[in-house]
Amino acid sequence: MKKSLPAFVLTLWRWRASYLFLAPFLLLFLVFIITPVLTSAGLSFTYYNMLEPPRFNGWSNYKLLFVDDDIFIKALTNTFYFALVTGPASYILAFLFAWLIHQVPRRIRPLYTTMFYIPSLTSGVAMAVVWLVLFANDSYGYLNSLLMVAGLIDEPIQWLQNVKLIMPVIITISLWMSLGTGFLAFLAGFETINTELYDAGKVDGIRSRVQELWYITIPSMKPQMLFGAVLAVVGSFKVGEISQAVAGFPSPLYAGHTIVLHLRDYAFLRYEMGYAAAISVLLFLIIYGLGKLCFRMFASKGEL
Structure with missing residues (x-):
């Protein structure tokens, strides 16, 4: 039977x-997870304002995204600019600080770990409020005051009004908050490495900490490296809360506008859910594609 x-x-x-x-x-x-993704994909081909039943409109939403919506193109450019800087930078910083903390005596590691991890626990809005004092546009802002006392500038710099400076400020704040779960994963990964490998490496000619890091540590931490890379990709493309808190919504000339803020605009302010769904689907495809790239870079051959 x-x-x-x-x-x-x-x-x-x-x-x-x-x-x-x-x-x-x-x-x-x-x-x-699965149901919302499939629902968003279906709604992206409709006009839906939450008051009337969805009406199928084919590829109109996607055509509007890339042909007629200049603000979306600006948001897409800002998001990729932000991701290209903060993604690799936050990933490298998380790994570097985890490696440095692993070198200190075990009894004081929890102290350093807590100091570096705490900023990631604070909400983006709360952290942005703290940084607003530093980047205030007037002479009372800490950074402007310091530069004026040092004689480097004659008048306050408009950090949060100058369209060329808004994104660097957002990037700075985001990097300060970037040592989160990936950072802890790297710390845990260092603890799992077999110390006998380092002894064997010394026999084979490895003489410096940098050589140990390149030839032993990184190859032994592929799962953690993959996990941290995926988190860095997702974190760099979901930026929006910090930008809104620092530069306002919308920011001057949309200098700090991102895909997430564009999605929030159409979903929760204009209630054009079909168009917002198309934005979310595109964002999902971008993150999914970069996630697959991370898998190819860090996963072993048997896991591809």
Whole structure:
């Protein structure tokens, strides 16, 4: 009787206990991840204002995104600029600080870990309020005051009004808050490395900490490197809260406008859910594609 059943049914029955334990997570993943993604993909081909039933309009939303919506192109450019700077920078800083903390005596590591990790626990709005005092546009701003006392400038710099300076300010604040989960993953990864590898490396000619890092540490931490890379990609493309708190919404000449803010504008202010869904689908495809690139870079051959 069992031989007549399909192979996948037999496999499910064989591992029924494992799938039973996985069922709660799979159910939540289906309801809160898969279903919203598929719903957004469907709504992206409609006109939907939440007052009337969705009306199918084909590719009109996507055509409007790339042909007629100049603000979206500006948001897309700002987001990629932000991601190209903060993505690699936050990833490298998280790994570098985790490596440096791993070099200090074990008894004081928790202190340094806490000091570097705490900024990531603070909300973007709260952290931006603190930084607003530093980058205030008048002479009472800490940075302007310091530069004027030092004689480097004669009048206050408009940090949050100058369109050329808004994005660098946002990047600075974001990098300060970037040592989050990826940073902890790197710290945990350093603890899992077999110390005998370093002894073997010394026998093979490795003489410096940098050589140990390049030839032993990084190859031994591929899972953590992959995890940190994916987090860096996702974090760099979801920027919006800090930009809104620092530069306002909308920012001067949309200098700090990002894809997430553009999505929020059409979804929660204009209630054009079909168009907002098209923006979210495009953002999902960008993050998914970069995530696959991270997998190819850091995953082993058997995991591709």
